[in-house]
Amino acid sequence: MRVSHRNIYANMLTYMNHSLTGLVELNLKASSQKEINRPSDNPIGMTRVLSYRDSLKSMEQYRNNIDTAQGWLGLADENLMQVSTIVTRLKELAQQGATGTFSGDNREQISYEARQLYQQLIMLSNASYEGKYIYSGHKTDTPAFKEALFGQSNDGSINSEDIQNISGGPSGTILVQFLEDGEIGSVPLEYRYSNNGGKTWADGILPASANPDDPVVMDLGGVQVTLAAGSEVAATAEDDYNDTSGTWLWVRPTAVYQGDDENGVDVEYFGAVGGLSTDATGVFRSNIMVRIDAVGASIGYSYSSDGGQNWTTGNTVPAGPPASLSVPGGFLEVDPLPAQGDQFVIRPNRALMHVEISQNETIQMNNIGKDVFGGLYNDQPVDLGKPGSNLFETVGKLIGYLETNTQQGAQQALEELTAAHTHITTYLAGVGARENRLALTDSVLYGLQLNAQERKSKIEDVDVADLMTKMAMQQITYEAVLKSSSTIMRMSLVNYL
Numbered sequence: 001m002r003v004s005h006r007n008i009y010a011n012m013l014t015y016m017n018h019s020l021t022g023l024v025e026l027n028l029k030a031s032s033q034k035e036i037n038r039p040s041d042n043p044i045g046m047t048r049v050l051s052y053r054d055s056l057k058s059m060e061q062y063r064n065n066i067d068t069a070q071g072w073l074g075l076a077d078e079n080l081m082q083v084s085t086i087v088t089r090l091k092e093l094a095q096q097g098a099t100g101t102f103s104g105d106n107r108e109q110i111s112y113e114a115r116q117l118y119q120q121l122i123m124l125s126n127a128s129y130e131g132k133y134i135y136s137g138h139k140t141d142t143p144a145f146k147e148a149l150f151g152q153s154n155d156g157s158i159n160s161e162d163i164q165n166i167s168g169g170p171s172g173t174i175l176v177q178f179l180e181d182g183e184i185g186s187v188p189l190e191y192r193y194s195n196n197g198g199k200t201w202a203d204g205i206l207p208a209s210a211n212p213d214d215p216v217v218m219d220l221g222g223v224q225v226t227l228a229a230g231s232e233v234a235a236t237a238e239d240d241y242n243d244t245s246g247t248w249l250w251v252r253p254t255a256v257y258q259g260d261d262e263n264g265v266d267v268e269y270f271g272a273v274g275g276l277s278t279d280a281t282g283v284f285r286s287n288i289m290v291r292i293d294a295v296g297a298s299i300g301y302s303y304s305s306d307g308g309q310n311w312t313t314g315n316t317v318p319a320g321p322p323a324s325l326s327v328p329g330g331f332l333e334v335d336p337l338p339a340q341g342d343q344f345v346i347r348p349n350r351a352l353m354h355v356e357i358s359q360n361e362t363i364q365m366n367n368i369g370k371d372v373f374g375g376l377y378n379d380q381p382v383d384l385g386k387p388g389s390n391l392f393e394t395v396g397k398l399i400g401y402l403e404t405n406t407q408q409g410a411q412q413a414l415e416e417l418t419a420a421h422t423h424i425t426t427y428l429a430g431v432g433a434r435e436n437r438l439a440l441t442d443s444v445l446y447g448l449q450l451n452a453q454e455r456k457s458k459i460e461d462v463d464v465a466d467l468m469t470k471m472a473m474q475q476i477t478y479e480a481v482l483k484s485s486s487t488i489m490r491m492s493l494v495n496y497l
Contacts (some may be wrong), residue, residue, distance in 0.1 A: 001071060030471065035362045035462045035478040045459045058359075059449050065355040067444045069365035072129050073435050076367060079127045079134075080428040083373075083391075084244065086117050086124075090395060093117075094417055097402050097410030104405035108197060111402035113255075118395050122147060122255055125373050125392075135369030136259030137351025144369035145255040150376060150396065151225065152301050154248045155234070158184075160381050162231050164215055166251060170195050170222035173403040176249035177201075178233045185216050185229025187211035192455065193220050205436035243406060252400030255392040256375045257370040264349040267332065271342030277322075282330015284348040284489045290325060290332055294343045299337070357441050363434055372427050376418075388416025 028034060039046045093110045096102060123133055125145045132140035149166040153160070162184075172195055179190040189206040206218050209229050218225040236246030267278040271292075289308055293301035299320075302313040305328055317325055322335035332344060354362040369375075374382045376389030381393050388394050394416040400408030 013398070026395040026478065027471070028035040029462050033462055034460055036460050037075065042459075049430055049456055049460045052452050055452050056449060056456070059170070059445050059452070062357055062447050063442060063449075066357050066438050066445070069355050069363055070435065070442075072365040072439050073431050073438065075127055076134055076444075077428065077435060079124050079432060080372075080424060083124055083424055084421065084428065085152060086120055087417060087424060088467075090114060090117055090398060091414060091417045091421065093402070094398050094410050094414035097398075098407060098414055100407065104197065104215040104408070107402045107405050107407075107410070111399060112398050114395070114402055116401060118253060121392070121395065123253065133259075134366055135372060137261065137366070137368055138353065139259045140257050141236040144259050145257055145373065145375055148254050148376060149203070149223065149251055150254040150381070150393070151249050151251045152397065153250075155244060155246075156222040157233050157247050158231050158249060163225065163226045164228055165379065166223065166291070168220075170223055171253070172196065172219070173253075173400040174220050174223060174241075174251040175404045176218070177236060177238075177243075177252065178247045178249075179235050179238065181235045182233065183229075184213065184227055184231045184233060185212075189233065190241055191218070192238070192405075195221065198219060201238075220251065225251060227247075239416075244408065250397075250400040250404065252396045252403075254381075254396040255373070255375040257373075257375050257382065258350045259369050261368055262349055262351045263369060263378070266347045266349070268347065270344070271339055271343070273336070273339050273342065276338065277335045277338070278344060279333045280330060280346045281333070282423050283325075284329040284346055287348070288327045288329070288332075290327060290344040290346070292338045294341055295319070295340050299323050299324055299325070313334065334451050357438065358445070361441075363437060365434075367431070372424070384423060386419050386423070388419030391424065394420045 008402070029311050036042045036045050037051060038364045039104055093114050096110055097107050104496045109241075122145055126143040127134055133142065133144050134140075135144035136142050147169075149169065150160075151163050152160070171292040175198060176191055176193045179192060182189050184206065185208060188208050190203070191206060192201045194201045202221065204219055206227075207216055209216055213229050215226050215228050218227060233247040234245075236242070236248075238248070248376065265280045265282075265284060267280050269276055269278055272491065286305055287307070289304040291302045291311070292299065293302055293313070296319065298316045298318055300314070302311045302315065303325075304311045317323055319337060320335070321337050322333050323337060325334065327346065332346060334344075338344075351366075351368045352364050353366045356362050356363050368384045371384070373392055374384055374394075375392035376382070382390055384390055394413060398410065398413035400406075401413055447474045
């Protein structure tokens with residue numbers, strides 16, 4: 001059979017290119033240290049590698065979230081430990097102030113330390129992590145608390161709802177003594193006040209309301225107290241310094257919460273019915289959109305909990321009025337009847353911040369300041385369920401009683417400080433529990449990461465020793481092809497003539 005030079009050249013090029021291609025492929029694997037460099041190398045293996053990469057990215061993000069949450073909770077842990085230490089010291093001061101052998105000068109002396117501890121509590125309640133205040137809810141750019149004034153009476157005749165506003169800022173507690181019996185707002189009432197614990201007094205007159213039920217303003221020098229009309233006060237004589245008889249008012253320090261909360265639910269109405277009243281009751285995890293589809297003997301409506309992307313239709317309720325529409329988390333009450341096509345949006349207040357730490361698993365990383373420290377919110381003391389649990393109010397009362405030499409008040413503050421201390425330690429335990437959960441979850445994720453990396457490596461990474469052996473063999477093959485090709489190309493019939 002005749003073999004042409006053209007066939008010889010073509011075959012030599014094919015053999016050389018085939019050997020060279022194998023060598024280049026092995027060189028690419030050596031440089032990348034990867035067994036799979038393109039999908040065509042191993043389609044099934046590439047699919048598994050991409051799946052592992054996606055899982056590893058998710059786990060990396062979860063661990064980043066855990067690190068952030070650990071930062072917030074670690075700061076809160078240390079923060080509340082310091083608060084607990086301060087409350088312990090305040091209890092010691094209250095116990096001293098409640099001692100019958102202590103004089104007015106002694107109580108005044110320990111009141112200075114109580115004031116400083118109050119200032120320290122304000123600072124701790126405004127703790128921030130990476131420039132974000134940890135007790136302000138979603139208002140992370142706003143300090144959680146600011147110093148303020150509030151008051152309380154000895155006999156309950158002036159309660160917290162009667163004190164509508166206090167403006168100004170004295171250096172110490174102001175003690176007010178009423179010198180006339182009467183109803184606030186109905187008649188002018190004489191009083192006197194002292195801002196140095198009763199050492200000196202200034203007189204004043206509380207005016208009558210300009211109009212029935214209008215509030216009145218009590219002038220206390222640099223402080224103005226706005227009082228609601230209607231409270232009955234009892235007088236004591238000017239030479240009677242017994243603050244257990246008659247009506248006495250203490251204007252003392254507290255703190256106002258400036259963050260947001262989880263308590264309220266707002267309802268927005270989009271329609272043409274005038275005077276429509278709406279109210280949402282329940283526990284809503286997200287915004288709920290409600291659409292009125294039909295109005296007749298019954299009301300047909302739809303709702304969406306994902307911003308209107310998906311709607312649950314075919315819901316009906318009796319027309320009422322009022323109409324009570326059942327939605328995820330609670331009910332929407334509407335009165336009078338809405339019109340077809342009307343829409344409502346239920347917007348729950350949000351203050352708690354959650355981060356995802358694994359698939360479908362989140363954890364709370366902040367605390368709502370008013371639920372921890374109390375203070376004032378919406379111009380009224382925060383109700384934490386148990387008397388005395390409101391730390392800022394209790395500390396404010398203690399300072400007021402110490403600065404005005406009130407032994408019985410110091411004893412009362414001591415009892416309330418015990419309740420406040422229990423409340424703080426309960427929150428501290430909750431923070432510690434979340435820290436433990438984060439540590440456990442992080443440990444589990446770390447193990448899963450190692451496992452996923454190992455499995456991905458077995459599919460994707462090269463065996464270096466095996467690769468070097470293959471490269472050496474491929475190089476020998478390529479050199480053999482070159483040498484044999486060179487030998488064949490030098491052969492000619494002329495060599496035998």
